[in-house]
Amino acid sequence: MVEVKNLTQRFASSLLFEDVNLVLKRNNRYGLIGANGAGKSTFLKILSGEIESSSGEIVIENGLKVGVLGQDQFAFENFTLKDAVLYGNKRLYDAVKEKERLYMSEEFTDEINDRLSELEIISAEEDPTYEYETRIEKILSSLGLNNFDALMSEVENSDKVKVLLAQVLFPKPDVLFLDEPTNNLDIDAIAWLENELNRHEGTLVVISHDRHFLNRVCTHILDVDFKKIREFSGNYDDWYMAANLIAKQNEMERDKKLKEKEELEKFIARFSANASKARQATSRAKQLEKLDIAEIAVSSRRDPSILFRTNREIGNELIELKNISKKFDDKLIFENFNFKLEKGDKVAIIGHNGVGKTTLCKIITGELAPDNGNVHVGATIELGYFAQDTVNKIEGDLKLYEYLQDAKNKDIDEIRKCLGRMLFSGADQEKSVGALSGGEKHRVRLSQLMLHKPNLMVMDEPNNHLDLEAIIALGEAFYNFAGSVICVSHDRELIDAFANRILHLKGNGEIVDYRGSYEEYRASLGLEN
Incomplete structure (x- = not known):
């Protein structure tokens, strides 16, 4: 369906990938993975025709409908949510809107009647079952959006992104290009999207940093690494095993050749001056010339070394919320909520967007006062807080190591080492924090927490903007952390x-406090894992 021929992409003197040849087939769902900056989004933009490649071409089979997830969330401010989704099928949208205008005419001329007939034919071609309104409302509801006639300008930015996702899914395109479709989706919405994409009859290429999503959806993986794009059969976990096996085989082959080279060089050095062995030495020299020892290609992937230590051991009293109540306008968030964090608890806070997860984090950390009730913090607690708007909080012209230097952390060498563990090279550390990308700012904040060494961490969606390798390292760091964690995440x-404890905020003050893993919690609800 989609063919990639001899594709090469350069930016100035930087080579992203070269001589890429792929055939992306019908009914295959490709996960596009790679380190941040490796060229994933660039490749997807080349596939969709948004940008041109340095050389090579993309061939998409004639007559196929192509859907691309929009990135401009402000492009439809004067549209209702329903109309913005309908716009995903431009031909149907134009026909529906023209029909509405013509039916408003004061008189029906023959020309108007003829045109209405033409528009009905177009509508029937694009929507044979006349169910477009029902389908749009079903998609929006599944994404947690129920005010279908609200203007796009009236909804949150995160909801605008959901509408753009609904817009690209609505017309059921033959070829789908999706860049981070799970952003701003809660766990239930992600599960719905997984099911939608698994039913997709066509070709899908999707970028995601959500490993579970990639495992559930993808039949193939496209790995952007080593200046190439390699195709693997299977999901993310299948790719991970295959890629590591290939790397190990390459390393073993190279080690074997290096050992052979060393033995040949020793023989030549020993016997080249010996007349009786001269012929053998010459033969070995020719063997040595033929020996091809390829360099081991350097991967663009880097695994950060995230390690959270504590300054002091945590006591038996951690955090206790007593009879907490909170409302915003007429919206009830919490009512007489009681919660006690126990020693050893690693809590995941889950729930739909807007149910109060961030509000709860702010109440726990003292950034927001409850309307009623109180928060008790144990005497031994040293709190570390990762705010959801961390990207907006890290700004200014200070260099990275200057930004992290404070009363608790004065040792520049230690700060530089910590930044190095979070994949900031010496040159990267000279950047100003305000110029960093979202992912880089998140890694700076994680560096700061590692340096501060709290014994209780409250983390509000820390995995946003991080790549797969960093998210995996973060999960391991939480698991190995000697203190306690409260973390909001949809991953x-x-x-x-x-997580060994789940706090599920269901809305309208309803909260489930489950002791056990998320897998066990889903099993208790009769849900698939």
């Missing part, structure tokens, strides 16, 4: 990695 793999 199943991250939650599964560390």
Whole structure:
């Protein structure tokens, strides 16, 4: 369905990938993975025709409908949510809107009647079952959006992104290109999207940093690494095993050749001056010339070394919320909520967007006061807080190591080492914090927490902007942390990695406090894992 021929992409003197040849087939769902900056989004933009490649071409089979997840969330401000989704099928949208205008005419001329007939034919071609309104409302409801006639300008930015996702899914395109479709989706909405994409009859290429999503959806993996794009059969976990096996085989082959080279060089050095052995030495020299020892290609992937230590051991009294109540306008968030964090608890807070997860984090950390009730913090607690808006909080012209230097952390060498563990090279550390990307700012904040060494961490969606390798490392760091963690996340793999207690905020003050893993919680509800 989609063919990639001899594709090469350069930016100035930087080579992203070269001589890429792929055939992306019908009914295959490809997960596009790679380190941040490796060229995933660039490749997807080349596939969709948004940008041109340095060389090579993309061939999409004639007559196929192509859907691309929009990135401009403000492009439809004057549209209702329903109309913005309908716009995903531009031909149907134009026909529906023209019909509405013509039916408003004061008189029906023959020309108008003829045109209405033409528009009915177009509508029937694009929507044979006349169910477009029902389908749009069903998609929006599944994404947690129920005010279908609200203007796009009236909804939160995160909801605008959901509408753009609904817009690209609505017309059921033959070829789907999706860049981070799970952003701003809660766990239930992600599960719905997984089911939708698994039913997709066509070709799908999707970028995601959600490992569970990639495992559930993908039949193939496209790995952007080593200046190439390699195709693997299977999901993310299948790729992980295959890629590590290939790397190990390459390393063993190289070690074997290096050992052979060393033995040949020793023989030549020993016998080249010996007349009786001269012929053998010459033969070995020719063997040595033919020996091809390829360099081991350097991967663009880097695994950060995230390690959270504590300054002091945590006591038996951690955090206790007593009869907490909170409302915003007429919306009830909490009512007489009681919660006691126990020693050893690693809590995942889950729930739909807007149910109060961030509000709860702010109440726990003292950033927000409850309307009623009180928060008791134990005497031994040293709190570390990762705010959801961390990207907006890290700004200014200070260099990275200057930004992290404070009363608790004065040792520049230690700060630089910590930044190095979070994949900031010496040159990267000279950047100003305000110029960093979202993912880089998140890694700076994680560096700061590692340096501060709290014994209780409250983390509000820390995995946003992080790549797969960093998310996996973060989950392991939470699991190994000697203190306690309270973490908001929609990432199943991250939650599964560390959580031994689930706090499910269901809305309207209803909260489920489950002791056990997320997998066990889902099993208790009769849900698939």
